[in-house]
Amino acid sequence: MNDILNQNNQIISVGELNRSAKYLLEKSYSNIKVEGEISNLSIPSSGHMYFTLKDSDAAIRCAMFKNANMRLNFSPKNGDKCIVTGNVSLYAPRGDFQLIASSMEPSGTGNLMLKFEQLKNKLAEEGLFDETKKLEIPNIPKHVAIITSGSTAAWQDVLTSIKRRAPSMKISLSEAIVQGDVASTTIIDALDRIHKYNDVSKKSLVDLILIVRGGGSIEDLWCFNDEFLAREISKTQIPIISGVGHEIDFTICDFVSDLRAPTPTAAAEIASNGYYNLNEKLQTFKNDLHDNISSLITNKKYIVNTKKAELKNPLTNLKEKIQKIDNIDLRLLQAQKNFLKEKALILNNLSSFLHELNPKKNIKELHLMLLNIKSKIELHTLSKLKFSKSYLTKLESNIKALDPLSILERGYSIVETEDGKIVKNSREIKTGQKLSTRFATGSASVKVIDKS
Template sequence: MPENKKHIFTVAELNRHAKDVLEDQFAEISVMGEISGIARPSSGHLYFTLKDDSASIRCAMFRQQNMRLNFNPENGNEIVVVGQISIYAARGDYQMIVKSMEPHGEGALMQQFEKLKNNLKEEGLFDTEYKKIIPKYPKHIGIITSESTAALQDVISAFERRAPNSQLTTIPAIVQGDLAPKSLINAIKNAERFNFKNSHNQIDLLIICRGGGSIEDLWCFNNEDLARKIYDLKIPIISGVGHEIDFTIVDFVSDIRAPTPTAAAEMASESYFKIHNLLEENLRSIKLQLSKFIQNYSSYIANLSKRIVSPKTIIRDRKQSLDNIEIRISSLISKQLMQENNRLDLVINNLKRSSVQSKLLKTKSELSSISQDIARLITDKIKNNNLHLNSLRQALNIVSPYSILERGYAIVSNKKNEIVKNANSVKESDVLSVKLSKGEIEVIVKNE
């Protein structure tokens, strides 16, 4: 094994060694730069990035030193800090531990921003007379932003809520970093090329947007070339960059500035939203009026229903009316019959008193005498007929076969009820029926 084997560091050893070297070499130095990405956690410490045009370094100022500051540092402030260069060993992050801080005029980025803004303003790029009119009812909206940003979802959600029928087209672009300005310009050019190729479905409104961030995060929207491209753009454009307190050059050169991406979508959909609300209000009013109309007519129909008599009731009443008429007619007929009967009785009484009555009595007496004579003749005739019938009955009895049976004779018949008159008409084993004067017996022939 070689004796000069080199020492192998662990990561922790390496970071600690580097930390010791840096802290020893840069124990107390002064650095000038611009504050960016400042953060103030509840611990009271202060964390920020100190940067210039070409480099940056992370800084930490702990609570004890922070409490001695005589001003409130903000993003964009140019400052001079005194501290020690170190490494946060747990992550290997290179940083400066700040011991003191003093302001050093306005931030360089803010100075650049103000300078560009004033130059473009003097050229008239921000003049109201050059602003294009935002369409009241845009049909096709192009959204220039990063596809991964939350701002895109905020814009889409706002349109879905307020103008769900709008046609949205996302035009992807980088919205942070050195490549962002060129990417944003290319996105605008893509929108123009789309309109050139699709005359029947052109984008009639653009929204350029991204969420909030530090001045460095939003710096790509302060690009002069991007501003001039937006100024020359024929399509109306709304800017919705950052939060309400954030302002960029794009905000000033755009046709209208919205404080947030969501607000940009709300501006673009405002007319649709008002119509939607108006339609909903009218719909509610129509529903209310229709409900009242139905309610009133329901009451009216209910009242009419109470007045309308059921056909069953009408038939029942008619039947009852007919019954009453029948009763009255029956009463009148009975009364009339009674009167006619009384009149008839009167006539009969009068007839009894007349000569016709005596003739009727005489005729009645003669009829009674004739009836007695007829009855006597009928009685005599019946007696004579009975005597004749008795003599005929006695003569018949004398010649009747049954009267012969009374004298001991019998009548023999076969199974066919034929009377046997000759012994040769039967054979052995025939069953014969013998009729006596009283009763009947069956016999079997044994010898022929």
């Protein structure tokens, strides 16, 4: 081909010209690195990548085939400044000058990583990462402040996770920009707002801070590698959890915070873990309590049923008591008759004795004595009868008190469900439920309109 090109007077075809130029370009510019900004990015269904790499002076078309772009560890987009490694070539059919890319990396990553390691080592030597100085994360925080942008997915993820796992936890957003040159300053301002809130607030103090942001390139997350921000975090007396980026992303903010979470969602789960575990324990206690109460009710029902079987019919008991009272009454009457008979015999004997003696004085005294004895007998008899009647009345009252039907006669009623279960409190019924009410005489069907 060099011979063809050197022959100025020889006529060649367009195809031969393009092939000669392609040969020279590929030979002279192989495996070169070119830095520029991506534009006109296109990825068709074939998986190949076509774009323009430009700077302020010029632009070049680029192609990166599927087998090469599958090895990328990031997703390039229009506006990204990148370093592209590849071979300069010419697309002979159209004569397009282009760069065939074999690899690509974000521009400036190497320099940023060097700065990151230098700052990390500097702060580590000063003791900002010392584990003994880190604050303990509260098990059940009452008020959590989130430092992030309210428009990010990270804020929504954290909010959703905490509300699902710990709905009673108070959450506050301390707004900050989480990407760009001024982002670190706004994060410091967000920390300062939290401190001022705690200084003036008497209730609901913030007892945990979450600094969160979703994943991105090292440039996107660079604001979290700011030295001034790191020093502000280290001075904060409120425990801080850092949830920046993805699990593979590390920032200075992660190292200086009291705890690092791999993602914003993981940070929310750590903050709400105490509530979540407490809810699980409460549910376990609730289930155990329910089982114990159910077992106790079953045992009590068995005892009640056993005692119920042992109970006699109240009418039978009443008849036995009446019979007993009748027996007592008969014995009292017999005793009274015997007593009177005995006293009458004594009177007869005395009368005979007086008749024999016939002294008027003695007769008169004996007559008075007899009257007195008679009075005592009557009083004693009346007292005995009164006592017996009182005792019988008490027995009758006790018997009536034991009769379940007497309770209903006092105005009480028994409420039952349709399946015959007795209702003991309002928690056992529902609004609109049909019930049966039993009175001393008859029953009625009712419907629950309201309950308290």
